[in-house]
Amino acid sequence: xxxxxxxxxxxxxxxxxxxxxxxxxxxxxxxxxxxxxxxxxxxxxxxxxxxxxxxxxxxxxxxxxxxxxxxxxxxxxxxxxxxxxxxxxxxxxxxxxxxxxxxxxxxxxxxxxxxxxxxxxxxxxxxxxxxxxxxxxxxxxxxxxxxxxxxxxxxxxxxxxxxxxxxxxxxxxxxxxxxxxxxxxxxxxxxxxxxxxxxxxxxxxxxxxxxxxxxxxxxxxxxxxxxxxxxxxxxxxxxxxxxxx
Numbered sequence: 001x002x003x004x005x006x007x008x009x010x011x012x013x014x015x016x017x018x019x020x021x022x023x024x025x026x027x028x029x030x031x032x033x034x035x036x037x038x039x040x041x042x043x044x045x046x047x048x049x050x051x052x053x054x055x056x057x058x059x060x061x062x063x064x065x066x067x068x069x070x071x072x073x074x075x076x077x078x079x080x081x082x083x084x085x086x087x088x089x090x091x092x093x094x095x096x097x098x099x100x101x102x103x104x105x106x107x108x109x110x111x112x113x114x115x116x117x118x119x120x121x122x123x124x125x126x127x128x129x130x131x132x133x134x135x136x137x138x139x140x141x142x143x144x145x146x147x148x149x150x151x152x153x154x155x156x157x158x159x160x161x162x163x164x165x166x167x168x169x170x171x172x173x174x175x176x177x178x179x180x181x182x183x184x185x186x187x188x189x190x191x192x193x194x195x196x197x198x199x200x201x202x203x204x205x206x207x208x209x210x211x212x213x214x215x216x217x218x219x220x221x222x223x224x225x226x227x228x229x230x231x232x233x234x235x236x237x238x239x240x241x242x243x244x245x
Contacts, residue, residue, distance in 0.1 A: 196222055
């Protein structure tokens with residue numbers, strides 16, 4: 001599975017730093033860099049503006065996919081930092097919920113985790129509504145890519161269903177809810193529409209792989225062989241792929 005590179009922001013005390021690194025590893029992230037700050041509750045980014053710009057450059061240099069912060073953040077703080085850095089931001093509570101979700105095995109444990117996740121989202125709903133009314137996209141840049149418009153963004157393997165939703169600037173975007181075919185680029189530069197049989201691998205995370213969610217980078221088994229998805233089904237409303245050996 002593809003390595004999930006993360007930039008960590010935590011407090012400078014060694015035992016706090018080590019504990020947060022362990023949490024990141026438990027959630028199957030690779031701590032590419034660990035930065036510390038005495039204050040993680042500044043109003044705009046959680047960290048000061050100078051540290052936020054430093055994190056932005058680190059994310060770019062290390063090709064990290066997520067920023068993990070060892071503190072409880074408001075939705076607006078997550079949004080501001082994610083918009084600046086261009087990747088998703090997760091606070092301590094979200095990270096711990098991820099770990100519980102990965103380790104839950106019984107139906108009762110999974111239900112308890114789901115209730116905890118709903119409680120986490122409810123406490124942040126009012127601020128997300130304010131962002132939506134101000135023209136910001138609530139599910140964009142780290143407020144949880146799938147938190148608000150969750151189902152239209154998770155493309156599953158079934159007969160095609162698309163959802164049209166409003167986005168920033170009074171525009172509309174078509175997203176896939178389910179899809180049963182892929183536009184496959186062949187060696188002769190031709191494109192063939194072929195049926196999806198199943199999702200073999202999804203490097204985004206193990207939960208998506210288990211549930212058969214199709215995202216960019218997923219490996220699919222089709223009637224014409226294995227292929228890798230190169231489009232973003234939940235954003236583009238289409239599945240394009242290339243053959244792999």
